Amino acid sequence: MNNERVNRMTNLKERALIAAVATIALTGCGLIKPRDAGYFRFHAEEARLVVTRCERGQETGSDCEAAAQAVAELDAAARRQPPARAGRQRGHDATLEKERDDRN
Structure with missing residues (x-):
């Protein structure tokens, strides 16, 4: 059960990191004004x-x-x-x- 909790937390952190990187990349490309x-x-x-x-x-x-x-x-x-x-x-x-x- 602890492994499931750790996996969920890791997935949430990875998603947040991906969202942050995507936002920075899109801003740099001029897609987000x-x-x-x-x-x-x-x-x-x-x-x-x-x-x-x-x-x-x-x-x-x-x-x-x-x-x-x-x-x-x-x-x-x-x-x-x-x-x-x-x-x-x-x-x-x-x-x-x-x-x-x-x-x-």
Whole structure:
């Protein structure tokens, strides 16, 4: 029974090693592309997490730059958007003004 357990553990370690080597090889061949700002713009929560990790020194590399760029672009776009309530409020005010005019 112990031999079975050892064999299973050995197989798991071999699979993990093969997966790691395959990932490194595919990355080196350019088949797995690094994440760019476009990826992070679509995955905003992940971008903010990566930026935080980079600021703490827990992560380095091109992901830091790409995530920071995407977060800056997302924040700029959010600042350009008018608040949602303002549009509704203006419409509501216009309706009230029309009702007042109709009464008079």
